[in-house]
Amino acid sequence: MATVKLLTDAEAEAIPEVRAVFDDIRATRKSDFVNNFWRGLANDPPALARVWGQLKSVMTGQTVLDPVVQEMIYIAVSTANTCGYCVHSHTAAARKKGMTPPQHAELLAIIALAAQTNHLATAMQLPTDPDFLVEG
Amino acid sequence: MATVKLLTDAEAEAIPEVRAVFDDIRATRKSDFVNNFWRGLANDPPALARVWGQLKSVMTGQTVLDPVVQEMIYIAVSTANTCGYCVHSHTAAARKKGMTPPQHAELLAIIALAAQTNHLATAMQLPTDPDFLVEG
Amino acid sequence: MATVKLLTDAEAEAIPEVRAVFDDIRATRKSDFVNNFWRGLANDPPALARVWGQLKSVMTGQTVLDPVVQEMIYIAVSTANTCGYCVHSHTAAARKKGMTPPQHAELLAIIALAAQTNHLATAMQLPTDPDFLVEG
Amino acid sequence: MATVKLLTDAEAEAIPEVRAVFDDIRATRKSDFVNNFWRGLANDPPALARVWGQLKSVMTGQTVLDPVVQEMIYIAVSTANTCGYCVHSHTAAARKKGMTPPQHAELLAIIALAAQTNHLATAMQLPTDPDFLVEG
Amino acid sequence: MATVKLLTDAEAEAIPEVRAVFDDIRATRKSDFVNNFWRGLANDPPALARVWGQLKSVMTGQTVLDPVVQEMIYIAVSTANTCGYCVHSHTAAARKKGMTPPQHAELLAIIALAAQTNHLATAMQLPTDPDFLVEG
Amino acid sequence: MATVKLLTDAEAEAIPEVRAVFDDIRATRKSDFVNNFWRGLANDPPALARVWGQLKSVMTGQTVLDPVVQEMIYIAVSTANTCGYCVHSHTAAARKKGMTPPQHAELLAIIALAAQTNHLATAMQLPTDPDFLVEG
Numbered sequence: 001m002a003t004v005k006l007l008t009d010a011e012a013e014a015i016p017e018v019r020a021v022f023d024d025i026r027a028t029r030k031s032d033f034v035n036n037f038w039r040g041l042a043n044d045p046p047a048l049a050r051v052w053g054q055l056k057s058v059m060t061g062q063t064v065l066d067p068v069v070q071e072m073i074y075i076a077v078s079t080a081n082t083c084g085y086c087v088h089s090h091t092a093a094a095r096k097k098g099m100t101p102p103q104h105a106e107l108l109a110i111i112a113l114a115a116q117t118n119h120l121a122t123a124m125q126l127p128t129d130p131d132f133l134v135e136g
Numbered sequence: 137m138a139t140v141k142l143l144t145d146a147e148a149e150a151i152p153e154v155r156a157v158f159d160d161i162r163a164t165r166k167s168d169f170v171n172n173f174w175r176g177l178a179n180d181p182p183a184l185a186r187v188w189g190q191l192k193s194v195m196t197g198q199t200v201l202d203p204v205v206q207e208m209i210y211i212a213v214s215t216a217n218t219c220g221y222c223v224h225s226h227t228a229a230a231r232k233k234g235m236t237p238p239q240h241a242e243l244l245a246i247i248a249l250a251a252q253t254n255h256l257a258t259a260m261q262l263p264t265d266p267d268f269l270v271e272g
Numbered sequence: 273m274a275t276v277k278l279l280t281d282a283e284a285e286a287i288p289e290v291r292a293v294f295d296d297i298r299a300t301r302k303s304d305f306v307n308n309f310w311r312g313l314a315n316d317p318p319a320l321a322r323v324w325g326q327l328k329s330v331m332t333g334q335t336v337l338d339p340v341v342q343e344m345i346y347i348a349v350s351t352a353n354t355c356g357y358c359v360h361s362h363t364a365a366a367r368k369k370g371m372t373p374p375q376h377a378e379l380l381a382i383i384a385l386a387a388q389t390n391h392l393a394t395a396m397q398l399p400t401d402p403d404f405l406v407e408g
Numbered sequence: 409m410a411t412v413k414l415l416t417d418a419e420a421e422a423i424p425e426v427r428a429v430f431d432d433i434r435a436t437r438k439s440d441f442v443n444n445f446w447r448g449l450a451n452d453p454p455a456l457a458r459v460w461g462q463l464k465s466v467m468t469g470q471t472v473l474d475p476v477v478q479e480m481i482y483i484a485v486s487t488a489n490t491c492g493y494c495v496h497s498h499t500a501a502a503r504k505k506g507m508t509p510p511q512h513a514e515l516l517a518i519i520a521l522a523a524q525t526n527h528l529a530t531a532m533q534l535p536t537d538p539d540f541l542v543e544g
Numbered sequence: 545m546a547t548v549k550l551l552t553d554a555e556a557e558a559i560p561e562v563r564a565v566f567d568d569i570r571a572t573r574k575s576d577f578v579n580n581f582w583r584g585l586a587n588d589p590p591a592l593a594r595v596w597g598q599l600k601s602v603m604t605g606q607t608v609l610d611p612v613v614q615e616m617i618y619i620a621v622s623t624a625n626t627c628g629y630c631v632h633s634h635t636a637a638a639r640k641k642g643m644t645p646p647q648h649a650e651l652l653a654i655i656a657l658a659a660q661t662n663h664l665a666t667a668m669q670l671p672t673d674p675d676f677l678v679e680g
Numbered sequence: 681m682a683t684v685k686l687l688t689d690a691e692a693e694a695i696p697e698v699r700a701v702f703d704d705i706r707a708t709r710k711s712d713f714v715n716n717f718w719r720g721l722a723n724d725p726p727a728l729a730r731v732w733g734q735l736k737s738v739m740t741g742q743t744v745l746d747p748v749v750q751e752m753i754y755i756a757v758s759t760a761n762t763c764g765y766c767v768h769s770h771t772a773a774a775r776k777k778g779m780t781p782p783q784h785a786e787l788l789a790i791i792a793l794a795a796q797t798n799h800l801a802t803a804m805q806l807p808t809d810p811d812f813l814v815e816g
Binding site for chain 1: 137138139140142169171172173176177187190191194195199200201205206208209210212213214215216217219220221222224225226227228236238239242243245246247249250251252253254255256257258259260261262263264265267268269
């Protein structure tokens with residue numbers, strides 16, 4: 001159904017670069033499950049390594065934000081970009097990391113509010129208040 | 137420069153419904169500053185009251201998320217929706233509420249990462265993994 | 273400031289295909305004013321003729337919708353696509369064609385409401401109700 | 409399939425706040441049908457009440473626009489925001505309120521035209537013509 | 545499942561304007577296959593003729609870009625606009641015209657990179673460098 | 681005017697990680713000019729190094745696409761994502777690498793066409809034709 005082939009475990013095993021990334025995904029996440037995103041991206045092994053490396057560095061390195069907060073920001077961007085796959089995968093990830101139903105509800109309320117004021121500000125074509133600007 | 141008139145303080149004072157909202161904005165924020173968003177929305181007093189009421193309820197009521205986290209989610213949505221005015225106003229708000237430079241940097245890194253994987257997932261048209269689905 | 277040159281009247285006069293379209297824009301709109309959109313598009317005379325022809329046909333031919341309604345729909349799309357230039361030009365056009373302040377206010381209220389429910393539906397990844405589907 | 413549970417009628421009945429909104433939806437629409445949007449939003453009863461209240465006020469209160477026009481604007485925003493669920497639900501609603509096939513066809517023609525000129529204006533990064541600006 | 549009826553071959557044959565466009569699509573593409581896009585658009589015969597005419601003129605007339613490059617640009621826009629149907633149809637078209645797996649991989653890598661830097665530039669609200677501007 | 685400080689050359693020189701990237705940008709581009717994107721991103725030196733590294737690898741490594749084609753794809757994504765800064769910077773880059781006015785005109789024509797058909801496909805909520813699917 002995708003526009004690219006989704007590599008099976010056997011196919012992934014056969015390409016050393018892909019195998020190394022899949023092994024690292026499993027080790028980092030302490031789970032055998034490798035989701036379709038990586039199976040599709042594996043058609044381009046350097047891209048697979050680059051994107052996984054960036055995700056691992058941003059989301060699991062020496063971070064200042066809480067893992068649940070990180071995933072909520074991810075859901076917010078994915079929703080505004082209308083990526084259905086991403087909304088599903090990061091909502092699942094947020095829940096696994098401890099997002100509670102009230103946190104999820106508040107996240108959705110802020111997304112909805114922001115979408116509304118974003119559209120109003122655009123429809124009014126508002127000039128930015130000087131008070132908001134970072135001093136040069 | 138906007139597509140609507142931005143009400144001055146004198147004009148806002150003259151409309152009781154608008155005056156009441158502006159007073160509440162000032163009281164809630166403990167600041168005399170009322171930004172252009174509300175001055176533009178004041179052309180439609182019921183909308184002004186409704187949107188301010190929603191924002192006040194979602195952002196300052198009995199919330200479960202930290203105010204800085206709330207503003208970071210707001211920035212994330214505003215960025216993905218490319219609302220320049222909103223990115224400016226909520227980055228300023230986040231700073232006022234205590235967002236540190238490392239938090240801002242990590243927020244931008246997650247937004248950038250999510251934008252990237254959102255576009256990849258869309259370009260690959262990935263089917264959602266069954267594992268991500270909420271059980272019926 | 274644009275990424276293309278905006279043709280002056282003198283430059284437009286010198287290219288027969290462009291001149292013909294500019295003349296038709298002026299005649300159709302009963303105004304001497306030709307806005308920047310057409311001056312930029314004039315760098316590609318066939319595109320100028322094609323887009324103007326389509327706009328003229330859709331907006332001023334045998335239409336079933338009221339001209340103000342047409343412009344309100346145009347503003348709605350332009351806002352959701354965050355095209356600042358287009359929001360400005362079509363809000364001005366709607367006003368010229370008779371859009372009243374209460375109509376503008378209601379338009380903005382619907383845009384804001386739709387943006388909000390759009391984001392909520394996307395964040396919840398709702399399955400379409402069978403009742404909504406057109407029967408095959 | 410959604411990222412939240414869709415409440416059944418029995419589950420909705422059991423929560424007084426949800427029951428009250430569902431009853432009002434049914435009474436306002438003169439129909440027993442409550443679509444998935446509200447069943448998903450019902451996980452957050454205050455959000456359910458707030459969003460329904462706003463929709464009811466904007467779409468069915470003392471409006472200046474025709475109900476079919478309101479729904480066409482809603483479809484325009486939902487299309488530009490690529491909310492599939494919303495395009496389906498509001499196209500169904502517009503038809504129920506009397507949108508004719510020629511009106512639907514013209515709506516789609518304007519959406520398509522606007523999308524095209526939106527992208528052209530953005531690709532050319534056009535400066536706004538001074539004539540379009542609201543006088544201060 | 546669509547919001548409009550998808551015309552069957554028999555229905556298309558019965559409407560002369562639609563039949564003429566379908567015949568031209570088949571002749572131009574040297575294939576009997578007419579995809580759902582045209583079957584849906586056929587509900588509005590003038591729109592069908594207009595959009596097909598534009599697509600034929602832009603994509604198959606006296607073009608300066610390679611057909612594979614044209615389709616890659618189409619995929620890029622369709623991805624950023626999150627049109628799943630379009631991503632599928634133009635990826636299939638690009639492959640038919642000769643897009644290789646390494647070209648597809650590089651296309652996705654550029655889309656992903658651009659999405660990332662687009663969001664960063666928006667989040668930082670960068671002023672355009674004077675060096676980038678076209679001289680007046 | 682940005683939401684972050686744009687580092688001057690003196691400030692960039694003072695941070696070894698930033699200096700190294702700025703030096704590499706200048707060497708790779710054979711130009712002294714470092715545009716605002718990098719000056720803003722330099723507030724987060726690891727992000728600066730990561731994004732520059734990715735851009736350098738994707739755009740200037742062992743690529744299969746022509747540099748002008750790469751930049752045209754970049755412009756296409758940036759336009760659909762309505763990133764004004766990016767449209768400006770990549771249009772300038774494409775010109776520097778040899779994009780001709782007819783190529784630019786055709787690029788804009790394809791972007792405009794795609795935007796139009798994207799919105800039509802979304803408004804019609806078309807099911808993907810089985811012919812477009814990659815065989816499993």
